[in-house]
Amino acid sequence: MIRSSSRLLTRLRPTPAPSAARLAAPLARPLSSSSRRLERAPTFTTDEPAPKPHDSSVPLPAANIPVDAYASPLLTTQSVLYRTFRYSVFGSVAIVLLFAGTFAGFHVYVEQQLPRAAAGENEDEQGWSEELEGWTGGYLGGGTDPRVGLKGRMAIRAAWFAQNWGVRTRIDVPDDHGGGAFIGKAATKEHEIKDPKWEAAETYLCIAALQMDKKGISVTVPRQDGGIDRAALELEQRLAGVREKLGGRYKLVAAREGWERVYYALSAVAEPGAWEKRERLRATKKLGEISARLAGTWVEGSVEHKEEMEKAKGWLYGGLIPVLGEFTESTSTLAESKKSVGPKTSFFGFWSHSHPSADTSSSTSPHSTLISLLSSSLSSTPPPPATSRAILNSLLSLETFLARSHQLPEAKSLQSSALVYANALHPSLSSTPSVLSTGQGRSSTVEGVNSDRLQSQWRQKKWAASALSEIFLLTRTSLFATHLAEVTIALNPKSTPTSLTLLQGAINDSEHALDAASTAPAKLSDHALERAFKAIQRDSKLTGGMAAKLVAFVHESCGKQKGRKESWCGGDVTAELFWAKALTFDADDESAAAGAARTRKRVVAASAAGARA
Numbered sequence: 001m002i003r004s005s006s007r008l009l010t011r012l013r014p015t016p017a018p019s020a021a022r023l024a025a026p027l028a029r030p031l032s033s034s035s036r037r038l039e040r041a042p043t044f045t046t047d048e049p050a051p052k053p054h055d056s057s058v059p060l061p062a063a064n065i066p067v068d069a070y071a072s073p074l075l076t077t078q079s080v081l082y083r084t085f086r087y088s089v090f091g092s093v094a095i096v097l098l099f100a101g102t103f104a105g106f107h108v109y110v111e112q113q114l115p116r117a118a119a120g121e122n123e124d125e126q127g128w129s130e131e132l133e134g135w136t137g138g139y140l141g142g143g144t145d146p147r148v149g150l151k152g153r154m155a156i157r158a159a160w161f162a163q164n165w166g167v168r169t170r171i172d173v174p175d176d177h178g179g180g181a182f183i184g185k186a187a188t189k190e191h192e193i194k195d196p197k198w199e200a201a202e203t204y205l206c207i208a209a210l211q212m213d214k215k216g217i218s219v220t221v222p223r224q225d226g227g228i229d230r231a232a233l234e235l236e237q238r239l240a241g242v243r244e245k246l247g248g249r250y251k252l253v254a255a256r257e258g259w260e261r262v263y264y265a266l267s268a269v270a271e272p273g274a275w276e277k278r279e280r281l282r283a284t285k286k287l288g289e290i291s292a293r294l295a296g297t298w299v300e301g302s303v304e305h306k307e308e309m310e311k312a313k314g315w316l317y318g319g320l321i322p323v324l325g326e327f328t329e330s331t332s333t334l335a336e337s338k339k340s341v342g343p344k345t346s347f348f349g350f351w352s353h354s355h356p357s358a359d360t361s362s363s364t365s366p367h368s369t370l371i372s373l374l375s376s377s378l379s380s381t382p383p384p385p386a387t388s389r390a391i392l393n394s395l396l397s398l399e400t401f402l403a404r405s406h407q408l409p410e411a412k413s414l415q416s417s418a419l420v421y422a423n424a425l426h427p428s429l430s431s432t433p434s435v436l437s438t439g440q441g442r443s444s445t446v447e448g449v450n451s452d453r454l455q456s457q458w459r460q461k462k463w464a465a466s467a468l469s470e471i472f473l474l475t476r477t478s479l480f481a482t483h484l485a486e487v488t489i490a491l492n493p494k495s496t497p498t499s500l501t502l503l504q505g506a507i508n509d510s511e512h513a514l515d516a517a518s519t520a521p522a523k524l525s526d527h528a529l530e531r532a533f534k535a536i537q538r539d540s541k542l543t544g545g546m547a548a549k550l551v552a553f554v555h556e557s558c559g560k561q562k563g564r565k566e567s568w569c570g571g572d573v574t575a576e577l578f579w580a581k582a583l584t585f586d587a588d589d590e591s592a593a594a595g596a597a598r599t600r601k602r603v604v605a606a607s608a609a610g611a612r613a
Contacts, residue, residue, distance in 0.1 A: 110157040112143070114137065114157070114160060115135070115531070116527060125462065126466060126469045127387075128526075128528045128529055128532050131528065134234035135156050135159075135160055136208075136231040136232075137234075139234070144156050144157065151211055152212060156235070159238070162204060166196070202239065202243060205235065206239070219232045219233055219265040222268060226271070228276070233262060233265065233279075236261055240262070241255075243258070247293070252293055252297070253294065259286045260287065266280040274386075274387065277387070283319070284319025285319060285393060285397050288314075317367070320395065320398065321366060321370055323383075324373040324391065325373060327381060328373050367410055371417050374418065389469075392422060392473075396479065398414065408490060412487045419477060419484060422477045425473055459524070459525055464526070468536060478506040478509040481505055482546055482550070485500070485503045485547075486499075489554070499554075500568060510547065510585070511544060514544070545586050549582045552581075553575075555570045555574040555578065556571075
């Protein structure tokens with residue numbers, strides 16, 4: 001009882017109030033410093049029922065089936081291989097497309113680079129576009145002929161690429177070209193040029209010729225209208241030209257066979273036009289030059305050498321006489337020219353003979369007939385400019401052949417007649433360009449003419465074509481005069497003053513031709529004119545340099561003679577001046593670098609000799 005009362009008193013006893021510091025103490029103590037420790041981490045449970053044990057008789061779902069441990073590496077390997085294969089396929093396709101696009105783009109580019117004539121044929125009265133070297137598509141305006149086929153066109157483009165840009169390797173094909181046997185490894189290689197680019201060009205052209213033969217495109221197969229297939233003609237000309245560049249007896253024989261096919265195919269045309277006649281004249285010129293080169297592969301004086309020389313003479317005379325006979329007023333001479341040369345059989349007769357032979361029974365020789373035709377043509381209507389250029393080029397080849405074969409009297413008479421004939425062609429131009437004056441010598445450039453106006457005129461196709469024709473005639477008259485001076489000195493040294501006058505005129509014509517060409521812009525708009533312009537400019541430099549060197553040599557030689565000197569002899573002092581002038585012609589010509597070096601040595605030697613004198 002007493003113990004219960006004491007407990008009740010203890011509960012009823014008032015407890016003292018806590019102080020402020022005691023109340024603030026728990027707030028100041030950090031939570032982490034609590035001395036209370038939990039025996040276990042608190043857990044949170046739900047009232048969900050526990051899962052029931054699985055009945056082994058019921059199969060598990062596919063998603064709940066456990067995966068074996070060895071499946072994961074296989075899946076990883078499969079994924080890596082799949083990605084590798086996918087990237088390889090995509091990369092291979094990209095590379096193939098890249099190479100295919102590059103290959104196609106290259107052929108498109110080469111197709112555009114092949115010589116092509118500009119539009120506006122009515123503006124080309126001078127016929128420069130007809131002198132472009134076509135690659136089966138020249139008569140279509142440029143490029144290649146679609147009839148050749150894909151493989152043939154690709155081979156033609158490859159030949160052009162090899163010829164102009166060169167190759168590193170040599171390609172061999174079977175020599176089964178029916179249009180002229182391909183020269184294989186068994187051929188004799190004497191005097192043959194070992195140039196991979198020309199050999200590769202010949203190979204590709206043979207491949208193209210095989211493709212054309214399969215399609216029935218050939219110069220030996222005339223068209224239904226009686227004409228000639230221009231694509232086959234152009235390919236035959238390019239193949240013969242490449243073999244001519246390679247040289248060597250067998251290559252030259254193959255080249256001559258190609259030009260023979262061209263000549264007889266043109267001769268078989270029922271109604272030949274101006275173009276067919278010009279191409280036939282070009283073919284005879286090539287045949288004569290190749291025959292002369294073949295003569296050089298044999299020992300001089302041998303039977304083969306004599307036969308080749310006669311063939312060369314027959315081709316050169318036989319090409320010029322019929323063409324000149326058409327533009328002369330002398331009927332007797334024309335009849336003689338028609339009787340003197342020409343194939344005596346049908347078109348396929350070229351398989352049995354190699355060249356049109358002159359009629360030996362005629363009382364008039366081919367040389368005298370040609371001289372008579374050149375004299376008669378002075379009072380006749382001149383031929384078209386393109387035909388005139390072909391005639392002058394053939395005359396140049398013929399007189400060079402006569403001079404080199406030691407037929408100097410015939411060469412001199414032909415050079416004199418050709419020089420007069422070339423001079424007579426100057427007034428025949430339809431429109432004389434203002435870049436040249438018509439004063440004395442026709443070789444003085446008009447002074448004070450605005451260069452901008454001249455360059456704008458050069459950009460006009462018709463004006464530029466006429467200007468090139470005039471410059472071409474100046475170049476050819478200069479060349480004929482130089483050759484005539486050489487032969488004159490060789491025949492009669494006492495006629496040296498006359499030769500020096502001819503050489504001085506040749507130097508003046510070459511200088512003024514170059515002055516007229518210098519007014520042209522850096523590049524002409526038409527490809528045919530640009531090509532002709534570069535060739536004429538090169539010929540002018542070569543002719544002027546050759547004439548100046550010959551004058552210097554003549555004065556240098558006479559200065560070394562003892563005794564009384566001729567009044568015209570200038571000695572070493574004059575020789576030094578002309579050696580220096582020759583150096584100016586060679587200065588801008590890259591192909592004359594060796595000649596320019598030799599000329600510098602002669603200038604130094606002449607200067608030293610003049611100082612000693």
